[in-house]
Amino acid sequence: MSPTNGSSNGAHPWICLGGSVVTGPRPEGAKAVCIAGGAGFIGSHLGKRLKSEGWYVVAADWKTNEFMAAKEFCDVFAHCDLRRLENCAAVSKGCEQVYNMAADMGGMGFIESNQSVLMFNNTMISSNMLEASRHNKVARYLYASTACVYNETKQMDTQDVALKESDAWPAQPQDTYGLEKLYHEEMCIAYGKDFPIATRMARFHNVYGPRGTWKGGREKAPAAFCRKALASTVDFEMWGDGEQTRSFMFIEDCVEGCLRIMNGECDKPLNLGTEEMISMNEFGKLAMSLAGKDLPIRHIPGPQGVRGRNSDNTMIRAELGWEPLISIRDGMTRTIAWIKEQMEKDGGDAGGYSQSHVVVQTVDSLELLTN
Numbered sequence: 001m002s003p004t005n006g007s008s009n010g011a012h013p014w015i016c017l018g019g020s021v022v023t024g025p026r027p028e029g030a031k032a033v034c035i036a037g038g039a040g041f042i043g044s045h046l047g048k049r050l051k052s053e054g055w056y057v058v059a060a061d062w063k064t065n066e067f068m069a070a071k072e073f074c075d076v077f078a079h080c081d082l083r084r085l086e087n088c089a090a091v092s093k094g095c096e097q098v099y100n101m102a103a104d105m106g107g108m109g110f111i112e113s114n115q116s117v118l119m120f121n122n123t124m125i126s127s128n129m130l131e132a133s134r135h136n137k138v139a140r141y142l143y144a145s146t147a148c149v150y151n152e153t154k155q156m157d158t159q160d161v162a163l164k165e166s167d168a169w170p171a172q173p174q175d176t177y178g179l180e181k182l183y184h185e186e187m188c189i190a191y192g193k194d195f196p197i198a199t200r201m202a203r204f205h206n207v208y209g210p211r212g213t214w215k216g217g218r219e220k221a222p223a224a225f226c227r228k229a230l231a232s233t234v235d236f237e238m239w240g241d242g243e244q245t246r247s248f249m250f251i252e253d254c255v256e257g258c259l260r261i262m263n264g265e266c267d268k269p270l271n272l273g274t275e276e277m278i279s280m281n282e283f284g285k286l287a288m289s290l291a292g293k294d295l296p297i298r299h300i301p302g303p304q305g306v307r308g309r310n311s312d313n314t315m316i317r318a319e320l321g322w323e324p325l326i327s328i329r330d331g332m333t334r335t336i337a338w339i340k341e342q343m344e345k346d347g348g349d350a351g352g353y354s355q356s357h358v359v360v361q362t363v364d365s366l367e368l369l370t371n
């Protein structure tokens with residue numbers, strides 16, 4: 001791909017690679033922010049919020065957003081591959097802040113089955129985005145990390161699994177997805193020490209909500225459970241025995257937490273999740289009750305991830321005087337309403353909706369080199 005001036009009307013100073021769309025002029029004096037992975041679920045909600053607060057938002061992504069028009073969540077949409085350093089440099093140029101939300105990821109069925117591809121893609125994106133931000137003298141940089149960084153041996157039980165930030169070390173994440181995130185946290189910390197860039201890290205605990213992936217193989221349990229609850233008629237299919245525990249964070253809490261962590265003073269990784277832990281059996285029943293159903297749960301083999309996981313919010317409360325508090329019932333009520341609309345728009349295939357599938361990426365998704 002050769003560099004082209006990304007602006008069709010000269011309204012912004014960035015050079016973007018690949019197609020780019022300028023959806024609005026830059027208001028006089030508006031500060032620019034780049035969201036890497038800006039067309040993703042969390043990135044687009046974050047962009048919408050930052051735009052509403054007067055930021056000039058540059059969203060960069062290798063995919064477009066299925067559920068939101070670009071102008072809703074950004075002023076410039078740079079459609080480009082962030083595994084390439086030159087693209088990262090182009091989109092972060094002139095930006096005061098960078099939120100790096102870009103990662104090749106999905107629910108447990110996806111990250112367990114695509115380890116090599118995710119390792120390559122995410123290592124490239126994370127490293128290049130941080131280095132480009134340093135090069136462009138970005139003042140603040142937030143990295144979207146994950147609860148998957150935590151040591152597996154702390155998550156072998158269904159109870160007593162509230163994870164403190166210090167539980168990530170010594171390191172033994174279950175999957176290489178978490179290992180890459182943990183390594184990149186350390187890279188952010190090192191850059192923050194060596195260079196004039198304030199680096200911030202948020203360890204997300206299973207984020208869900210409207211406009212998130214709800215089918216196709218990358219969806220996490222909240223969306224999968226809404227879809228299955230709406231579609232199932234005989235029983236509710238579940239991977240594993242359902243005693244696994246998790247906590248889930250509604251998207252609005254996630255966006256609020258990202259802004260607070262980015263603009264706060266804590267330069268260490270912070271948990272960003274709720275402490276409301278629930279077993280998958282209880283969670284399935286909750287989803288069914290919101291769909292007006294009470295079907296038996298049928299347990300089948302499937303990827304299960306860790307046995308139990310919860311967030312310990314002691315550190316974020318102490319650092320920020322805030323924590324995510326939207327309840328799982330409230331968040332799921334809003335999520336299932338949106339998924340119901342999507343299923344109605346989609347039409348047909350109701351039988352398929354009651355099951356989840358493991359999807360494996362092909363080597364095509366790795367190609368950076370051309371022959």
Ligand code: GKE
Pocket residue numbers: 105106107108109111146147148204205206207219220221222224225237238239240244246280302303304305306355356
């Ligand atoms: N996705 C999904 N779909 N999970 C199901 C299903 C289903 O149809 N049925 C049962 N489960 C169970 C899984 O086996 C797992 O034990 C639990 O629900 C949660 O699965 P999940 O939402 O896909 O992902 P995890 O919480 O295990 O892991 C996710 O953690 C996040 C951070 O907390 C990761 O996949 C990342 O998305 C992320 O890092």
